[in-house]
Amino acid sequence: MTPTHTLPTDLLLRPVAADDLDALQGLAAAAGPGIGSLREDRVGLGRRIEESLQAFAAEDEDTSGEERYLFVLQASGSESGSGSGSGLAPGRLLGCAGIAARSGYGSRFYSYRNEFIVASSAALGLTQRTHTLHLCHDLTGSSLLTSFYIVPGAPAAAAQLLSRARLLFLALHPQRFSDRIVAEFPGLLDADGASPFWDAIGRRFFGMDYPQAEALAGGRSKAFIAHLMPQSPLYVPLLPEAAQSAIGQLHPDGELPFQILIDEGFDADSYIDIFDGGPTAEGRLQALASVRAARPLAQLATQPNLACTRDRAGFRARLVAAGDAAADLGPQPLATPLQLPESV
């Protein structure tokens, strides 16, 4: 359990603002190419901020599923309750995380689905189980957790706040989102930065390097790439061993956010990314640990919590020490335990 006396209660999660552009660009530069939804492209980031401002401001009846929300984690410099400060300079952005209301909006969201087929011949006395990958649109329309990045060395609880506050936001505004939540994670790269999965599959049909293709997809729908991919199942045994080994394997950069979602109850065995074979995690919102444990803060006051406001446009979330009423989070903040029980 995270001790109360080290709880960085001065970290504030809030919607991105127009004047965050410089800081956001700095985060994107530090994030590197592994996070396809957070590219160091000032024009693109500016557009991303504008989209997020519109999404948070939109009334429920004006939403279509196209909305993309972006949150930032900021050192506020003002310690709250009985917690402690992070020691970080006030105003500094420590990270960001997003939500796309509906994946593949207006198009299709492609994944490979892991399946197994069993062949048998009585005459030969043989049975063989074969791993296959099926190009599919199963996750189209799911709500997508995107753009997670937190600066190295940030307090562990900060990553929990940055990732899981999104789940509380989803729970507070279910009419805007799917109850099926999905998150893609970067796949394994070799020592040269090449993706063995891409080299074995995508390159054969797409004729370019993985970073080039991912950059194109970052600015456009992935669907256009799928036009060049085989529509029939891929038989995994036909792939080179390096590609087979990369299926569902996580790039080290993704370990922290991946583990947070796995601890929430996400499943990461069914789908993989069509670019690099990285795992795609999915879960049902109401089954996620943070959502199942969510209560009014007053009911969870004896432990450190992650708490948030209930309003949309002025959404705020922070870590709250035991006994802290978090008056700054408005009436009846929604909270979930920072340390989730083994079985909620």
Add this chain to the structure above:
Amino acid sequence: MKPTFQIVQTTVAPPEAPPAHEPGGWWLCAQASDGRLLGALHGLPEQGRSRARCSFHFGRVVHSAPELGLYQVQTTLQLGHDATGEAELSGLFLSAAAEAPEAVADALLQAALARLADADTPASWVIAELPGWRDAAGCSPFWDGLVRHFLPPGSLDAADAAQRHGPAFSSHLGEMLPRELIHAAFLSPAAQQALGRCADSHTTWLSALQRAGFADWRHGRIEDGGPLLAAPRRAGERRR
């Protein structure tokens, strides 16, 4: 000099020839004047009546993204039973002692096609399978690049299994192989080069079949990728 042999029809398989792919039908034997067997083949008016006859169809799919200026033509393999109901020539044999093997093969094919043209069968085509290419060690790159991946490791020796099960081996093997489209690009380069490539041991038959009007049917044998060739069945009438 005109070859001196005669074509004899029989229902008994000559022991020198490889087995017919299915029972029924008839054998044609080219016999020298001294009775030696110079060549043989088996004719079947309609294949697939006794067992599932599997082959890979070699097709093409186009992967296109006009907005990127990308356009790719990919070769594909689709397991199926496309030759079912067609007539077939199998048991192809030419004696190493035949002085003019091309003439023997030509005569056998001409006689077989004439008989099949008259046969009471719904077949539109006459199909002939040829064994696939093998390397100097006798290994099939097609087997190594595709087939073996769908069998338990080390479970089956292709030559032994073919010996044990005879022609039905390919039907049993078909039960183990993928039913969905396979992109040839996922096969090893050697396996890709073996698609529809005839074994060196059968080039005389390949040439004879082509002279007789057979053409690539864009199908391959499932065990070694050897070509299936086809000729219109009724075209045989013109040759009589």
